[in-house]
Amino acid sequence: MTSPYLKIDHVEKTFQRGAATTNVLKDVSLVIDKGEYVSIIGHSGCGKSTLLNIVAGLTPVSAGAVLLEGKEVNAPGPERAVVFQNHSLLPWLSVYDNVALAVNKVFRGVKSKAERHDWIMHNLDLVQMSHARDKRPAEISGGMKQRVGIARGLAMEPKILLLDEPFGALDALTRAHLQDSIMQIHAALGNTMIMITHDVDEAVLLSDRIVMMTNGPSARIGEVLDVRLERPRKRLELVSDRTYIAAREAVLKFLYERHRFVEAA
Amino acid sequence: MNAPIDHGRDGMGQAALKSASAGAKVVALLATSAGVVALPQATGKPLREKLAPLAKSVLVSVIPPLITVALILLFWQIAASGPQSSLPPPSKIWEEAKDLIVEPFYWAGTQDIGLGWRILVSLQRVAIGFSLAAIVGVLLGALVGQSVWAMRGLDPVFQVLRTVPPLAWLPLSLAAFRDSQPSAIFVIFITAIWPVIINTAVGIRNIPQDYRNVAKVLRLNQVEFFFKVMVPSAAPYIFTGLRIGVGLSWLAIVAAEMLTGGVGIGFFIWDAWNSSRLSDIIVALVYIGVVGFFLDRLVAFIGAIVTRGTAVQ
Ligand SMILES: Nc1ncnc2c1ncn2[C@@H]1O[C@H](COP(=O)(O)OP(=O)(O)OP(=O)(O)O)[C@@H](O)[C@H]1O
Ligand SMILES: [Mg+2]
Numbered sequence: 326m327t328s329p330y331l332k333i334d335h336v337e338k339t340f341q342r343g344a345a346t347t348n349v350l351k352d353v354s355l356v357i358d359k360g361e362y363v364s365i366i367g368h369s370g371c372g373k374s375t376l377l378n379i380v381a382g383l384t385p386v387s388a389g390a391v392l393l394e395g396k397e398v399n400a401p402g403p404e405r406a407v408v409f410q411n412h413s414l415l416p417w418l419s420v421y422d423n424v425a426l427a428v429n430k431v432f433r434g435v436k437s438k439a440e441r442h443d444w445i446m447h448n449l450d451l452v453q454m455s456h457a458r459d460k461r462p463a464e465i466s467g468g469m470k471q472r473v474g475i476a477r478g479l480a481m482e483p484k485i486l487l488l489d490e491p492f493g494a495l496d497a498l499t500r501a502h503l504q505d506s507i508m509q510i511h512a513a514l515g516n517t518m519i520m521i522t523h524d525v526d527e528a529v530l531l532s533d534r535i536v537m538m539t540n541g542p543s544a545r546i547g548e549v550l551d552v553r554l555e556r557p558r559k560r561l562e563l564v565s566d567r568t569y570i571a572a573r574e575a576v577l578k579f580l581y582e583r584h585r586f587v588e589a590a
Numbered sequence: 591m592n593a594p595i596d597h598g599r600d601g602m603g604q605a606a607l608k609s610a611s612a613g614a615k616v617v618a619l620l621a622t623s624a625g626v627v628a629l630p631q632a633t634g635k636p637l638r639e640k641l642a643p644l645a646k647s648v649l650v651s652v653i654p655p656l657i658t659v660a661l662i663l664l665f666w667q668i669a670a671s672g673p674q675s676s677l678p679p680p681s682k683i684w685e686e687a688k689d690l691i692v693e694p695f696y697w698a699g700t701q702d703i704g705l706g707w708r709i710l711v712s713l714q715r716v717a718i719g720f721s722l723a724a725i726v727g728v729l730l731g732a733l734v735g736q737s738v739w740a741m742r743g744l745d746p747v748f749q750v751l752r753t754v755p756p757l758a759w760l761p762l763s764l765a766a767f768r769d770s771q772p773s774a775i776f777v778i779f780i781t782a783i784w785p786v787i788i789n790t791a792v793g794i795r796n797i798p799q800d801y802r803n804v805a806k807v808l809r810l811n812q813v814e815f816f817f818k819v820m821v822p823s824a825a826p827y828i829f830t831g832l833r834i835g836v837g838l839s840w841l842a843i844v845a846a847e848m849l850t851g852g853v854g855i856g857f858f859i860w861d862a863w864n865s866s867r868l869s870d871i872i873v874a875l876v877y878i879g880v881v882g883f884f885l886d887r888l889v890a891f892i893g894a895i896v897t898r899g900t901a902v903q
Contacts, residue, residue, distance in 0.1 A: 383803055401806040413800035417822040417897075426818065430808045481808075 328395045330517065331357040331380070331485060336389035338375055349375050351543040353389075355536060357485075360515045364528040366576060367538030368584070373521045374410070376538075377487050380519065381407050393484060403431045406483035410490045412474040414462040421458040424448060424477050431481050448480040449473075451510055468499035472506070479510065488520040492527065500524075501560065504531060512557060525580070529572045530558060537579045547584060550575055678869050686869035694877075705855065705877050712843050712854040713881070715771070719778025720839045724832055727783045731790025731831070732820060741791070752784035756842035760849060770850035774843065781842040782835035786828070793827025794820055829893030836889045840882045 338350040349372040357363055365373050378384040380391055382401040391398040393405070401407075406427075414423045424445045432441055449455040452472035457465055462473070471491055478486050491507075492500040504527060511518060511531075522528050528535045532552050539547040552572050554563070563569040663680050670679035678686070689696070694706030733740045734748075756777050763776040797820065805819050821828070847856025855874055862870040 381807065383806060401803070402809055403807060405807070407803070407807050409800055409803065411800065413798075413804050415801060415804070415819070415822070417825075427808055430810065430814070 727786025735794025
């Protein structure tokens, strides 16, 4: 492993609409190892989603490059699966069919029909959603939708799973529950994950590293914090853990003292 | 691009609003009277209790229109009974055109056939013309909705063509096809296609970016994207267009058949007018209205089934 797994190399992004240009990201560089869980945290509008979409290949860079296993990323693809902020399940498909759409596309010709079915069910089991396989998205709760979205992402067997505020719209209890599920899945499968979040506790609990972004426009990576906590992590035990408290404090300080949210920006 | 959609949706919206308010009134009226009836039954058998709401809902939807029709017939009978009246009253229509009313499917020679057969002939033309319009309309609408350049190039042309009245196409299409059957079908096609194109295009432009992103991450190809994302996502819009289109086709076929001849219901009316059989014309009008109503309901029904779950969550 000489070349890094994922390399975000001097990425810049400027949006242009007519004569108006907005420089959203400026000189963002980051290296992520295989199996790492990295969180991106920053104030609203600083460009977190933009950065994630660049890694996904959904947004082209203005300058710089993203390299996955040494190869440049310039189009979206299933090896960089995305769990979208608002789940983005197709409402006319059942839970099963939503996952099946991904599995059938990615594994056609690789897995047999029966194998694909087993794989879909396996991934629904992972997020404990196989009981609702025939329900449509409109018939399940917000947390359940988000879980199906995660199952769909995992089912693509991506090299990297990109999560854009996956638990943002959920109540605290559901959120805690899903955080635990995601930790279990990460422990079991060892996926590489990049997650955007607004929640400091969530970032510290889940991540190996926390990437803190400065305010936009022209947002940069302000600081990267290593979270040296043993896994598996237990939410209740961590409350009084010194490393945990220190990490939490560092992130809070960054966000609320050094890069306070500026209303005008 | 906005004007036609607004027009179309306004039309539907108004229609829905009207029927909804009418329905609401009726429900309110009957609810009071039914409430009085239902009270003593509450102590009766349980089966009766179960059937009561069902029977009530049937009554609520059947009785009011029957009353309306009876009132119209009564008024008409009185108004048209005078000696100088130029239109026949219902009683005279029943006398003169009884065979047409009670026997829609008799067959006594090529031009002496029941109205049911004539309707079927017209429906067949509509089916062909409208199906073609639906297929071509959805494809063209997809193109216009998906590509900015296709929209810039095609939309102005469509906007001009769609204002041409259906019958104005007839001479041209007679000249081109040299036969009345394909000409009539072409008129249906060209009439029904515009609302389908325009509504499909709007539906496709309104596909949420999220669904497009999902498709991109999965690397769906054009064909997969069309069938798995575009069509289901735009289905409510497409069916709005199809519903308007089927209504227009039915309007156009009757007019086209009056001019092209043949055995359709339109020509029957023209023929009856030429031999002064006013009663026959009135019976035919009722047939046309009822069939048009069911065509509209049929498309709406299919739409409701197909778009189940597509609505916003
Ligand atoms: N397509 C676009 N065209 C122009 N500007 C854009 C576009 N997409 C995003 N921006 C701008 O880029 C900036 C960053 O947006 P982005 O969605 O990445 O923020 P974010 O950090 O994800 O915010 P949030 O936490 O609220 O989701 C915003 O100021 C936004 O206005
Ligand atoms: Mg965002």
